[in-house]
Amino acid sequence: MSGSTTQGSSGKLTLGQYLASIRTDRKLTLRQVEEATNKEVSNAYLSQIENDKIQQPSPNVLHALADIYVIDYGQLMEMAGYITQAKARSQGQRHGRVATFANHTLTPAEESELMDYLKFIRSRKKTSDKS
Amino acid sequence: MSGSTTQGSSGKLTLGQYLASIRTDRKLTLRQVEEATNKEVSNAYLSQIENDKIQQPSPNVLHALADIYVIDYGQLMEMAGYITQAKARSQGQRHGRVATFANHTLTPAEESELMDYLKFIRSRKKTSDKS
DNA sequence: AGTGTATGCTTGATATACTTAGCATGCGTC
DNA sequence: GACGCATGCTAAGTATATCAAGCATACACT
Incomplete structure (x- = not known):
C-alpha cells in the first residue's frame, strides 16, 4: 500500500x-x-x-x-x-550532487518554480544552523 | 619494467x-x-x-x-x-538553462525535495498536453 | 462493441560470482 | 612409518544479475 x-x-x-x-x-x-x-x-x-x-x-x-x-x-x-577511484574528492563540491538536476531538462517555467520552492525550503530551515 | x-x-x-x-x-x-x-x-x-x-x-x-x-x-x-572513467569521451552539450541550478549547491535533502516537487508540478499539468 | 499497439511490469530460466567444506600434496617432527 | 599442519586447489552449493517470454492495462482507431 x-x-x-x-x-x-x-x-x-x-x-x-x-x-x-x-x-x-x-x-x-x-x-x-x-x-x-x-x-x-x-x-x-x-x-x-x-x-x-x-x-x-x-x-x-x-x-x-x-x-x-x-x-x-x-x-x-x-x-x-x-x-x-574518486572516493577522496570531498573538496570539489562545486558540482557533484547537483548533477542530478543538471541532467533533467527543465522548462524555464519549471525552473523558476523550483527556484521559488528552493527558497521556500531554505527559509524554513533558516532557524537552525547550516551544516 | x-x-x-x-x-x-x-x-x-x-x-x-x-x-x-x-x-x-x-x-x-x-x-x-x-x-x-x-x-x-x-x-x-x-x-x-x-x-x-x-x-x-x-x-x-x-x-x-x-x-x-x-x-x-x-x-x-x-x-x-x-x-x-578514463574512457569518458566528450561530455556533450550542457543544458543551458539548467545552469541556474548547477550554480546552486544543493544538499541531498534539498535535491530530493525538489525532485518530489518537480513531480508534483508535472502531475498538475498532465491534463494539458499538446504536440 | 473489437482489434491492434504501446507501455510498464512480472515470471521462469540461465549464467556466473561467491561460499563453505574438503581434498591432495608437501614438509616438518616424533 | 605416522601425526600434525600449512599451502594451493577443487567440488558442490547458494545468491543474484540478466534474459526471454509473456501478462495487464491503457490508449487509439474502425
Missing part, C-alpha cells in the same frame, strides 16, 4: 529512482532505452533496476545507461554501492 | 596471472590475503581468480585486493574488463 514511487522528501534518491526520473524526464520508454543501448540493457531488466529489484547492476550496465543518458558514470557507480 | 616474476613470454598478463605474481612476489599465502582483506576475499575464491576461473570479479573484490597490495584499482578494473 501507499508506497508511491517517491520515497518521501527525507532521504536520498535510490539508484533506481534516479534512473527512472531521468528516463521519464527525457520522455523515453523502457524499450527505447533498450534499443538505444543496443540491447545491452533489456527493457525488462531496466524496469527491475528502476524499481530497485536489482541490488547492484553491473558496471557495464551502468556504463551503458550513463552513456545514453549522458550522465556521469562514476556517480552511477557510487549510487550502486561500488567504490570508485 | 615489471618483468621479475613468472611471466609468459607471450603477450600480456591476465588479471589472474597479475594478481598471482604480485602475491607470490610479496610472499603471501592465499590465506594471509584472506585475512588481510578481513575475509572479504576468501582464499578459495582468490585461488579461482588467480587461475582465471572467474571471468569478472566484482569491483568490490578488486578494490579489496588493490587495497592490500597497494596497487592501482583502476588498473585492476580495466584488466577485469570493466570500462573505467
